[in-house]
Each structure stands twice: as structure tokens, then as C-alpha cells.
Amino acid sequence: MxxxxxxxxxxxxxxxxxxxxxxxxxxxxxxxxxxxxxxxxxxxxxxxxxxxxxxxxxxxxxxxxxxxxxxxxxxxxxxxxxxxxxxxxxxxxxxxxxxxxxxxxxxxxxxxxxxxxxxxxxxAHGMTEPNSGSDAFSLSTTAKLEGDYYILNGTKTFSTNAPVADVFMVFATVDKSKGFMGVTAFIVERGFPGFSVGKDIGKMGLRTAPMAELVLEDCRVPVENRLGKEGNGAAIFEDAIEWERSCILASLLGGMERQLERCIEYAKRRKQFGRPIGKYQSIANKIVDMQVRMETARLVLYKVACMKQAHGKATMDAAIAKLYLSESWIQSCLDAVQIHGGYGYTTEFELERDLRDSVASTLYSGTSEIQRNIIARLLGL
Amino acid sequence: MTVLEKIEKFLMAEVAVDLDKESLQPDEDLLGSGIIDSMTVIKLVLFLEETFGIEVKDEDLVPENFQNLNSMVEYVERNQGNR
Known part of the structure; x- marks a missing residue:
């Protein structure tokens, strides 16, 4: 190794x-x-x-x-x-x-x-619906083949990039009786008849990433825009999400390193009761825990990257990485605010924004609860 | 033990354990009934790969190959024949 x-x-x-x-x-x-x-x-x-x-x-x-x-x-x-x-x-x-x-x-x-x-x-990606989130494959959007076109009907929500996107990866079922293996993927362009982007969705953080609903009303999608075979959508979705779980976290790791360095610098400079606050064990320990979380997160993430390079699949390890890095990122953000005290809570110090942004990380690409479910299943539970 | 019996045994022990069933019919719809769902298919794929020495590609995860025990047996045997 x-x-x-x-x-x-x-x-x-x-x-x-x-x-x-x-x-x-x-x-x-x-x-x-x-x-x-x-x-x-x-x-x-x-x-x-x-x-x-x-x-x-x-x-x-x-x-x-x-x-x-x-x-x-x-x-x-x-x-x-x-x-x-x-x-x-x-x-x-x-x-x-x-x-x-x-x-x-x-x-x-x-x-x-x-x-x-x-x-x-x-x-942009269109999977989540108003009534199907973690249970993604219970989606209601339908696709019916008519001649050279599929006719899609349904509504997608929480679609990141939707307000500014030109092309959309949309999932719909061609046959509800086939359960999750009825789900099929389609590449939908903004100009396709029957397709529209709904209202923008305001949110707590990640505000520079626009989000909206997708509305499909008898949307005509050419057969050649079906991605993969009919019924292959669940496998396509899982593969994509595993890639996202493996790689989206890398940016969080970089953020943890940035915060850690900033906290160390602040703890050395900021004096209270005549000493730098980093000399107090309660602050020093917090920073040590940030360092430990960051280093262990790095090992987990790089392992997943190496596994995917070698084998293409890393289901268990990608779930572990998603779970661990997202929860570590939120804790790191909370610690950074706490170490900076009242200043950490201010907009000017730009730590409260990281905290607001971080909360989404245990929700997107499968919640922490879903990651634990995946790991439990693979442990035979 | 035949391919069908091995798959049925696995499904009964690992997947259909909560369903109060004694056995699975060879042509019983496992997708529509929810016996195989998106979570259990992960374990099923690992089982098929390890037990029969095949590679289950993502593009093979379609109803034609997983609708019932018969279709899974056909898929496994076809895959073994292609090795």
C-alpha cells in the first residue's frame, strides 16, 4: 500500500x-x-x-x-x-x-x-419527486412508448442546476409492475415539447447552486434519447450516485483543510485572559479533533478513489465515505464557528455560510440514514 | 444442487426471509412482488458473482434477466457459457 x-x-x-x-x-x-x-x-x-x-x-x-x-x-x-x-x-x-x-x-x-x-x-439531474426521496424508485413519473417517442408525464423536484440547465437526466418508469426495474433513464433537452422548469426553490445553504422543479406534461422524448435499455434506469442511477458519493466529498475534504488552517491561525492569534486561546485545552482539543477527522476522512476517500480506479465499483466503501465525510464536514463547520466565538457567527467571517452549506451534505446523494441502510444490508443485516 | 435451487435457497434465506413463504415458484414475479428490490439486488448480484463465477454488468440489471427464477437461471447459464 x-x-x-x-x-x-x-x-x-x-x-x-x-x-x-x-x-x-x-x-x-x-x-x-x-x-x-x-x-x-x-x-x-x-x-x-x-x-x-x-x-x-x-x-x-x-x-x-x-x-x-x-x-x-x-x-x-x-x-x-x-x-x-x-x-x-x-x-x-x-x-x-x-x-x-x-x-x-x-x-x-x-x-x-x-x-x-x-x-x-x-x-441537471431529475430523480427526486415530491413523494419519492430516499425511496427513489417508487417514483411516479411515467414514460410511454408511442412510435418513435416516449411520452413522459410527472414532476421532479430538488433538481440542482435546473433553472440554468440545457439538458436533464430524467428518470421515469415504463412499467410500474416491474418495480424498480421499470425505471428508465432519458436525456431530455430544455426545448423538448412538454418540458418546462418550475419555480426556483429557496434553501438554507448552497445558494449559488440554483434548484427548481422539472415539469413533464406529455413531454416528447425521441427514442434515441433513452439512456441504456428499458428498465436499466435503477442501475444507471445507482452507478451515478456511487460516483457522486465517491467524488463530491473531495471538495468537502478541501473545505475541512481550509477551516482547520484558519482555526489554528486564529487560535494562535486570538488572546483571552492573557493567553492565545489555542493554549486552552478546550480549544486545542477541538482543533485536534478537526485534524483527526480530516486525516481519517482523507484515507477513506482516497481508498474509494483507488478502488473505483481498479474495480469500477465500491458500493460499501462509497457509502462509508459519504456517511463519514458529510458528518465530519458538518462537525468541522460547527467547530470552526465555535472556535471563532461571536465572530464565527457573523456573515463577514464567512464561517456561518460554510455551516449552512454543510447541512445539505448529509441529505444529498442519499441521506446518512440511507448510507447506514446500505452498509447494514452489505453486512448481512 | 441446480442453479435454480441455489438461487432460490439464497433468496429464501437472505431476501424473502420475512415473507412467510416456504418456497418460490420458478415463474413467480419477483420484481412486481417486491421480493427483489433496489436494496436486495445489491446482495443478489454479489451472490450470483461469487457463487457462479460470473460478472453481472450494470447493463444486465433489467427485467428480462431478473423477473423470476427461470430468467435468472437463463441469465447465469448464458453468462457462464460466454466465459
Whole structure:
């Protein structure tokens, strides 16, 4: 087992940190306050190679291995204060681009991936419905084949990027009697007849990642826009979510490192009762726990990256990583606020935003409860 | 033990344990009945791969291969024949 990163991998992370610090943090407080998505930053990320990083060169990607991609996202998480932007990027990369790459026809790959890698198009994912969240495959949206088209009817909710997206990965059932194996994936373009984006959804954090409902009313989707076979949607969804679970967390890891360094610096500088607060055990222990969580989170995450590179699948370990990193991230955010005291609670110090943003991490890509269910099943329980 | 018997034994012990059933019919619909769902299929795939030495690809997770015991047996035997 080799814990050393190559020079190239270290350079990837450093380069991402520099890019993010220099290019992605302008007017962060205002953009968060206004819930403003920035297409300008989206395109800067595409120019830097973020969206295409893990995708083959023939589709406009960078052909990076998985660990290098994780390090790229970790570097962005360290350097970029805009967790919403990183969430939106991850959402597109793993739940729109990756399923097209892994299950798409040549036409679908060549038709969509270059536009998504270049930033020209934005992608969104449509699985969750008003009445199906954790029980995702009990969805109600239907798809009926009529000639050369599927007719889709239903409503999706919590679709990240939806207000600004051009293409949507939508899941619907072609046959409810087949249970979860009736679920089928479709690539829906914004201009398809019967498709519309509903109202924007306001939220506690990740405000720069816009979110909305998708409305499908007799939406006509050409047969060639079905992704994979009929009934293969559940497997496609699970594969995509496993990728997301494995990689979206890398940005959280970078965020933990950023917070830790900031807390150490503050604990050395801030004096109370005549001594730096870091000299008090109650503060020092909190920072030590942040360090321990970050290092263990890194080991878990890199292991998943290596497993996916080698085997493609890492169901148990991806669930462990999702569970552990998301809960560690929230705790790290709480600790950072507590260490900074009243200042930590202020908008100006930009720690309360991290905390608000972090709360979503135990909800998206499968709640902590679902991760525990997956692990329990694989333990034979 | 035949392929069908091995799969049935696994499903009865690991998946259908709460269903108060003595056995599964070869053509019994396992998807519509919910006996195989999105959580149990993870264990089922691991079982098929380890027991029969096959690789269950994601694109094979479709009703034609998992609707009932008969379709699973056909899938396993086809997969073994292709090795």
C-alpha cells in the first residue's frame, strides 16, 4: 500500500487551489445573499478543465485518473469558498456526464459530452419527486412508448442546476409492475415539447447552486434519447450516485483543510485572559479533533478513489465515505464557528455560510440514514 | 444442487426471509412482488458473482434477466457459457 502521491498528483491539487483562490471567490458574500449562480465562473471552471477532468479526450475531457480528479476537487474545495458552485459542478459531472459516458450510445456521448465538458451546456439531474426521496424508485413519473417517442408525464423536484440547465437526466418508469426495474433513464433537452422548469426553490445553504422543479406534461422524448435499455434506469442511477458519493466529498475534504488552517491561525492569534486561546485545552482539543477527522476522512476517500480506479465499483466503501465525510464536514463547520466565538457567527467571517452549506451534505446523494441502510444490508443485516 | 435451487435457497434465506413463504415458484414475479428490490439486488448480484463465477454488468440489471427464477437461471447459464 503506497500512501505517497505522485508529483503530478500533488501538482494537480496545488494548481486547483491557486486557480480557485485567484478566480472563484469574488463577491462571495453578495452572491450567497442573492442566491446568484455565476455562469462566468462556470465557464472559468470549464476552461480550467474541471467539468471534463475525468472524461476522455475525444469528448473534450482531460482523461485524468480518478485519484487525480479527487485531488482536483479537493484543491477546489480548499481554495474556493463557493460551496454552491462546487456542488453544482459535481452534480453535473457525476449524475449527468458520467451516466452518459458509461451507458450512452456513441451518438449520445458525442452529442452531449463535449458541450458539457466545455461549459457551453449545463446539465441537471431529475430523480427526486415530491413523494419519492430516499425511496427513489417508487417514483411516479411515467414514460410511454408511442412510435418513435416516449411520452413522459410527472414532476421532479430538488433538481440542482435546473433553472440554468440545457439538458436533464430524467428518470421515469415504463412499467410500474416491474418495480424498480421499470425505471428508465432519458436525456431530455430544455426545448423538448412538454418540458418546462418550475419555480426556483429557496434553501438554507448552497445558494449559488440554483434548484427548481422539472415539469413533464406529455413531454416528447425521441427514442434515441433513452439512456441504456428499458428498465436499466435503477442501475444507471445507482452507478451515478456511487460516483457522486465517491467524488463530491473531495471538495468537502478541501473545505475541512481550509477551516482547520484558519482555526489554528486564529487560535494562535486570538488572546483571552492573557493567553492565545489555542493554549486552552478546550480549544486545542477541538482543533485536534478537526485534524483527526480530516486525516481519517482523507484515507477513506482516497481508498474509494483507488478502488473505483481498479474495480469500477465500491458500493460499501462509497457509502462509508459519504456517511463519514458529510458528518465530519458538518462537525468541522460547527467547530470552526465555535472556535471563532461571536465572530464565527457573523456573515463577514464567512464561517456561518460554510455551516449552512454543510447541512445539505448529509441529505444529498442519499441521506446518512440511507448510507447506514446500505452498509447494514452489505453486512448481512 | 441446480442453479435454480441455489438461487432460490439464497433468496429464501437472505431476501424473502420475512415473507412467510416456504418456497418460490420458478415463474413467480419477483420484481412486481417486491421480493427483489433496489436494496436486495445489491446482495443478489454479489451472490450470483461469487457463487457462479460470473460478472453481472450494470447493463444486465433489467427485467428480462431478473423477473423470476427461470430468467435468472437463463441469465447465469448464458453468462457462464460466454466465459
Amino acid at each position: 503506497d500512501f505517497e502521491l505522485t508529483e503530478e498528483q500533488v501538482a494537480v491539487k496545488k494548481s486547483a487551489v491557486r486557480f480557485a483562490q485567484n478566480e472563484l471567490n469574488d463577491e462571495m458574500i453578495e452572491r450567497d445573499r442573492d442566491g446568484a449562480f455565476s455562469r462566468k465562473l462556470w465557464l472559468k471552471c470549464a476552461d480550467f478543465g474541471v467539468q471534463g477532468a475525468a472524461f476522455p479526450r475525444e469528448y473534450g475531457g482531460g482523461d485524468a485518473d480518478i485519484l487525480s480528479t479527487v485531488l482536483l476537487m479537493e484543491g477546489l474545495g480548499y481554495g474556493c469558498k463557493d460551496s454552491g458552485l462546487l456542488f453544482a459542478l459535481n452534480g453535473q459531472m457525476w449524475t449527468v456526464q458520467m451516466p452518459i459516458l458509461r451507458f450512452g450510445s456513441d451518438g449520445q456521448k458525442h452529442g452531449y459530452l463535449p458541450k458539457l465538458c466545455s461549459g457551453e451546456w449545463i446539465g
